[in-house]
Amino acid sequence: MTESDRSSVQPWERNWKIERTLTPGGQGQTYHVVPITCPGSPAVLKVLHRQNDAKARARMRQEVTNLEILNTTGGKVPKVLEHNTEQFKEDAIPLYFVMEYIPGATLGHEVEKAGSVPLETAVNLVLTLCQTMRIAHGQNILHRDIKPENIIVRDLVASDAVMIDYGLSFNTAEVTQLTSIGETIENSFLSLPERHISGDDRRDPRSDVTYLCAILHYCLTGCRPGNLLDSRGMQPHQREPYKLDNKVPGRQRLTLLNGLFSRGFSYSINDRFQSVDELQGRLKEILAAPADRAREDLLSVAKLESERLTKNNRRVQLDIYRKACNHVGSELANYINKLQGKLGRFHVVPSGWCKWSRDEHKANADVILLWSANLIVEAVEKLQLGIFYAISSKGAECSVYRNTVISHDPARQKVKELEHTIVLRYRGDQPPDASVIIEDFEDCLARCMRSVPDDAN
Numbered sequence: 177m178t179e180s181d182r183s184s185v186q187p188w189e190r191n192w193k194i195e196r197t198l199t200p201g202g203q204g205q206t207y208h209v210v211p212i213t214c215p216g217s218p219a220v221l222k223v224l225h226r227q228n229d230a231k232a233r234a235r236m237r238q239e240v241t242n243l244e245i246l247n248t249t250g251g252k253v254p255k256v257l258e259h260n261t262e263q264f265k266e267d268a269i270p271l272y273f274v275m276e277y278i279p280g281a282t283l284g285h286e287v288e289k290a291g292s293v294p295l296e297t298a299v300n301l302v303l304t305l306c307q308t309m310r311i312a313h314g315q316n317i318l319h320r321d322i323k324p325e326n327i328i329v330r331d332l333v334a335s336d337a338v339m340i341d342y343g344l345s346f347n348t349a350e351v352t353q354l355t356s357i358g359e360t361i362e363n364s365f366l367s368l369p370e371r372h373i374s375g376d377d378r379r380d381p382r383s384d385v386t387y388l389c390a391i392l393h394y395c396l397t398g399c400r401p402g403n404l405l406d407s408r409g410m411q412p413h414q415r416e417p418y419k420l421d422n423k424v425p426g427r428q429r430l431t432l433l434n435g436l437f438s439r440g441f442s443y444s445i446n447d448r449f450q451s452v453d454e455l456q457g458r459l460k461e462i463l464a465a466p467a468d469r470a471r472e473d474l475l476s477v478a479k480l481e482s483e484r485l486t487k488n489n490r491r492v493q494l495d496i497y498r499k500a501c502n503h504v505g506s507e508l509a510n511y512i513n514k515l516q517g518k519l520g521r522f523h524v525v526p527s528g529w530c531k532w533s534r535d536e537h538k539a540n541a542d543v544i545l546l547w548s549a550n551l552i553v554e555a556v557e558k559l560q561l562g563i564f565y566a567i568s569s570k571g572a573e574c575s576v577y578r579n580t581v582i583s584h585d586p587a588r589q590k591v592k593e594l595e596h597t598i599v600l601r602y603r604g605d606q607p608p609d610a611s612v613i614i615e616d617f618e619d620c621l622a623r624c625m626r627s628v629p630d631d632a633n
């Protein structure tokens with residue numbers, strides 16, 4: 177292309193009016209443009225820097241082709257609106273393309289302004305980029321130049337980011353010479369060993385995945401890693417100002433994140449994430465891990481929840497009431513022990529816990545404890561006097577009933593009820609006064625002894 181060619185009307189000038197220059201990039205010059213016919217809709221014009229460089233021309237062709245493929249397959253990239261890159265072999269024609277204008281700032285601007293991005297926003301942002309990269313890799317398209325300047329953040333809070341600048345992109349399915357084995361593709365944001373060691377593959381999708389790890393680390397720390405290892409052999413996330421320890425809330429998340437970077441920044445490409453899917457999986461793990469929360473005192477939680485159950489759960493309440501009155505049985509047994517051998521012709525035999533038989537009593541209340549003892553008259557074998565105590569609960573109130581029965585046969589076929597009476601009422605969660613029950617038992621024993629007729633047999 178000669179000077180006189182350049183001064184003549186440029187091909188993009190037919191439809192587009194340049195409003196201003198955008199940040200100059202490496203491959204081309206980008207401009208903010210508007211259509212001549214519709215000045216309200218902004219677009220971006222990219223014109224090649226080195227119009228005479230056959231490789232650069234072929235790359236712009238590739239850039240447009242790849243953007244078009246990604247547009248039709250659901251990748252989040254700018255739409256191509258117009259281009260003349262099919263003429264890349266005709267040196268005399270200045271190559272350009274016009275694409276959709278993505279409103280927002282580059283990720284570089286965003287992070288410089290804010291210092292860092294909160295963890296969840298950063299992880300979601302990289303997940304958004306992963307989606308486009310997954311589609312691209314599925315189409316054999318490698319970006320190869322991922323850096324904060326080539327990502328436009330449309331909405332940081334919504335983690336809405338668009339990958340731009342497919343100027344160094346490559347389609348592994350096409351046999352072209354866009355980068356020869358000996359050529360270095362330098363990305364000063366992160367220089368990867370496989371990119372400048374002779375004989376290594378510069379067209380490896382795993383390098384793109386490594387860049388995304390660096391983007392995540394950049395979002396969290398503002399660190400431009402430069403290299404996977406520094407002069408002391410430290411990975412980016414191990415370097416002093418860029419450690420994540422105090423920057424990430426949640427210890428589990430921090431551990432998972434450090435694990436992600438340890439693998440993602442491995443020097444050997446075989447030790448890094450082997451696919452976008454693998455990285456996506458790790459990112460989702462981090463989001464699923466518990467975020468930092470005010471650490472709860474387990475003892476206070478247990479106290480509160482126990483109070484709730486005590487208030488609302490009947491089984492829990494009855495268990496509390498049962499424990500509160502458990503001593504009654506043993507105090508009655510102690511009392512009986514002390515009577516042994518002191519009651520003349522009479523013996524008191526405790527039968528301990530028993531089955532309560534009064535059905536109306538069971539129907540109206542929850543029975544908590546049942547206890548019984550028999551009064552036996554020596555040599556009068558058939559007669560038995562049974563004294564039963566039942567503790568039952570209605571709501572929070574407990575009641576102690578006594579039932580006295582007499583039977584004239586040991587098998588208790590014919591049982592006659594002598595008394596059924598209330599002994600005590602008390603609050604279920606408080607221990608009942610066992611001495612009142614023992615007094616009642618004593619009275620009852622006395623009455624029973626008196627009631628034994630002379631001719632009992």
Ligand SMILES: Nc1ncnc2c1ncn2[C@@H]1O[C@H](COP(=O)(O)OP(=O)(O)O)[C@@H](O)[C@H]1O
Binds near residue numbers: 201
């Ligand atoms: N579609 C777009 N919408 C908005 N800004 C853009 C767009 N494309 C490029 N830019 C801006 O122009 C800069 C350079 O564009 P880029 O495609 O990266 O060119 P280069 O290949 O020269 O680096 C970007 O960093 C960005 O600020």
Ligand SMILES: [Mg+2]
Binds near residue numbers: 202
């Ligand atoms: Mg760029």
